[in-house]
Amino acid sequence: DQQVKQNSPSLSVQEGRISILNCDYTNSMFDYFLWYKKYPAEGPTFLISISSIKDKNEDGRFTVFLNKSAKHLSLHIVPSQPGDSAVYFCAASTGNQFYFGTGTSLTVIP
Amino acid sequence: GAVVSQHPSRVICKSGTSVKIECRSLDFQATTMFWYRQFPKQSLMLMATSNEGSKATYEQGVEKDKFLINHASLTLSTLTVTSAHPEDSSFYICSARRDQVETQYFGPGTRLLVL
Numbered sequence: 029d030q031q032v033k034q035n036s037p038s039l040s041v042q043e044g045r046i047s048i049l050n051c052d053y054t055n056s057m058f059d060y061f062l063w064y065k066k067y068p069a070e071g072p073t074f075l076i077s078i079s080s081i082k083d084k085n086e087d088g089r090f091t092v093f094l095n096k097s098a099k100h101l102s103l104h105i106v107p108s109q110p111g112d113s114a115v116y117f118c119a120a121s122t123g124n125q126f127y128f129g130t131g132t133s134l135t136v137i138p
Numbered sequence: 139g140a141v142v143s144q145h146p147s148r149v150i151c152k153s154g155t156s157v158k159i160e161c162r163s164l165d166f167q168a169t170t171m172f173w174y175r176q177f178p179k180q181s182l183m184l185m186a187t188s189n190e191g192s193k194a195t196y197e198q199g200v201e202k203d204k205f206l207i208n209h210a211s212l213t214l215s216t217l218t219v220t221s222a223h224p225e226d227s228s229f230y231i232c233s234a235r236r237d238q239v240e241t242q243y244f245g246p247g248t249r250l251l252v253l
Binding site for chain 1: 142144172180181182184229231232233240241242243244245246247249
C-alpha cells in the first residue's frame with residue numbers, strides 16, 4: 029500500500045512561471061516531510077523539508093506547504109528555471125521509516 | 139553540507155560473480171544508512187536499513203543472503219551483491235542519516251550491469 033502518493037507523473041511549466049508539485053499521504057503519524065530532486069543516473073538531492081508542526085517552510089525559490097488535515101503537501105518553485113527540470117520525489121518519515129512517492133517529472137520550458 | 143559518496147559509480151560484471159558497493163559519509167557520522175534500488179522510470183525501492191554495529195533490517199522480498207550489507211563504521215556501509223544475475227542489473231543508491239537529524243543524504247548511485 030502506497031503511503032505517499034504523487035499522482036502527477038509529469039508536469040510542464042514555462043520558464044519564469046510557478047511550478048507546483050503535489051504529494052498526498054495516508055499515515056497521520058508522519059512527523060517529517062522532505063522533497064528531493066533527482067537527475068537521471070544520479071542520487072536524489074535534498075531540497076527542502078518541513079516538520080509536521082509547521083505549515084510552511086521557505087528556502088529561496090522553494091516553498092513547501094503542509095496541510096495536515098488534508099494529508100497533503102506541495103512544493104512551489106518560483107520562478108521556475110530550465111535547470112529545475114528533473115524528477116521530484118516527496119518523502120515522509122516517522123522515526124526510522126522513510127516512505128517515498130513515485131516522483132513527478134518536471135520539465136521547465138525555456 | 140552533508141556529502142555521501144559511493145564507489146564504484148559504474149560496474150559491469152559477469153553472471154555468478156559478486157560485486158561490492160561502498161557507501162561513505164564524508165563529513166559526518168551516519169548512525170543509519172539505507173540502501174535503495176531504482177529501476178528505470180520507477181521510484182526508489184528501499185532494500186534495507188543498516189545501523190552501525192548491528193545487523194541490517196531488510197525489507198520484505200529482499201533476499202538478505204543475496205544482498206549482504208555491512209555497516210562496520212559510522213562512515214562506511216557496504217552492499218555486496220552475491221552471485222549476481224542479469225536481473226540484478228539496476229541503479230543502487232545509498233543514503234545516510236545523522237543521529238537526531240531527520241534528513242537522509244543520498245550518494246550519487248552505482249549503476250550495476252550484470253552480463
